[in-house]
Amino acid sequence: MVTVELINYIRGQLSQGKAKEEIKANLLSQGWNETDINLAFSQSVVNQLATPQPSINTKVITQTQTGKPKNIFDFKNLKWYEWLAMLPAFFLLVQGGAIGAAIGFLGWSLSLKIIRSESKSKVAKIFIVVGITIAYYITYFILGSLFIVLIKGLSGK
Numbered sequence: 001m002v003t004v005e006l007i008n009y010i011r012g013q014l015s016q017g018k019a020k021e022e023i024k025a026n027l028l029s030q031g032w033n034e035t036d037i038n039l040a041f042s043q044s045v046v047n048q049l050a051t052p053q054p055s056i057n058t059k060v061i062t063q064t065q066t067g068k069p070k071n072i073f074d075f076k077n078l079k080w081y082e083w084l085a086m087l088p089a090f091f092l093l094v095q096g097g098a099i100g101a102a103i104g105f106l107g108w109s110l111s112l113k114i115i116r117s118e119s120k121s122k123v124a125k126i127f128i129v130v131g132i133t134i135a136y137y138i139t140y141f142i143l144g145s146l147f148i149v150l151i152k153g154l155s156g157k
Contacts, residue, residue: 002036002040006032006040007040007043010027010040010041014044024037085108085115087133104140107135111129111132
């Protein structure tokens with residue numbers, strides 16, 4: 001008589017890599033009927049095919065996320081156009097102190113995100129970076145002019 005325990009035993013032995021003949025000989029020595037063993041083998045194989053199991057030969061493929069930006073402080077691997085995107089931060093650090101540097105750093109990080117995205121062509125990325133660089137220079141000079149006007153207005157001169 002085929003029992004669930006017999007089927008589970010056969011599955012367990014097969015999953016451990018034992019040969020069908022070895023399992024069959026072991027069960028025959030324990031007093032199982034050969035027809036019951038054959039029926040249990042067929043049921044265990046049918047049930048194993050019905051339940052999806054991962055293949056032994058499956059290769060694990062690891063892939064880095066290309067959409068995830070690199071560390072922006074990795075200066076060793078910067079390309080020339082990434083250095084171009086960093087120019088506003090340096091210029092504003094020298095000219096405008098901490099506030100200017102913060103504005104420049106924001107522009108630089110925005111430019112790097114655009115440069116490192118894969119949804120745009122290289123030419124489009126360069127034009128966008130140049131546009132951002134010019135926009136941050138203009139923004140800096142407008143803010144600088146407003147601060148100068150504000151300081152002169154407060155001093156009364």
